[in-house]
Amino acid sequence: MVRELLSQAEKQYLEDYGLGGLDPEHLMIRTFRKGEFLFEQGTALEKLIIILEGRTKVYSMAANGKSLLYCFNDPGAIMGEVELMTGAYASSSACAITDVKCVFISYERCRDELTSNLKFMNRICSVLAEIVVQDSINGALNILYPFESRLCAYISMTSEEGIFRAKLTELAEFFGTSYRHLLRTLENLCKKNVLEKSAEGYLIKDERKLKTIGIQYYSV
Structure with missing residues (x-):
């Protein structure tokens, strides 16, 4: 059982997003070695990802080859929430900068359950608001x-x-x-x-x- 592979702290990450009641069959534990990509810009992102252990960096590449570093994600961080809501391809890449353990939640199997989950949607709204605020701060700092x-x-x-x-x-x-x-x-x-x-x-x-x-x- 997937849940038996999770520590109490890791289960709490799911609870924090209102996902503690998800069918364990819809959860997949994945590990990535340092330097591996969890997903890459421009590809179809078909799962929600919650970091359980380790750290990732999230960045995008422009057509001229220049990159823009958005943030680092630590345990408890979620990725793929924008693509869940928009259905768009990944607008950035996420690379493991340490060994990473995470849980994958399939959009195909869980989209309706996720989007009808009020606690989850409220949490996602908060996450997106924090991203907007931090991006504004980082943009100003890049200039100043x-x-x-x-x-x-x-x-x-x-x-x-x-x-x-x-x-x-x-x-x-x-x-x-x-x-x-x-x-x-x-x-x-x-x-x-x-x-x-x-x-x-x-x-x-x-x-x-x-x-x-x-x-x-x-x-x-």
């Missing part, structure tokens, strides 16, 4: 704050055990900046004693300063 702030926020959210590891060429493309500018920014952070370059990546020397520079980007 420098690249260094976005980079620090990203490092803070994706580092593991105090070490930031990333392919810098891909990271530069992800942020839509030049590789040279990325290296200069990382070098400046090292000079400020926020980071320290090592063979493993970049060690976080001053986490408080890193978060201060990074402000509140990419919150869900």
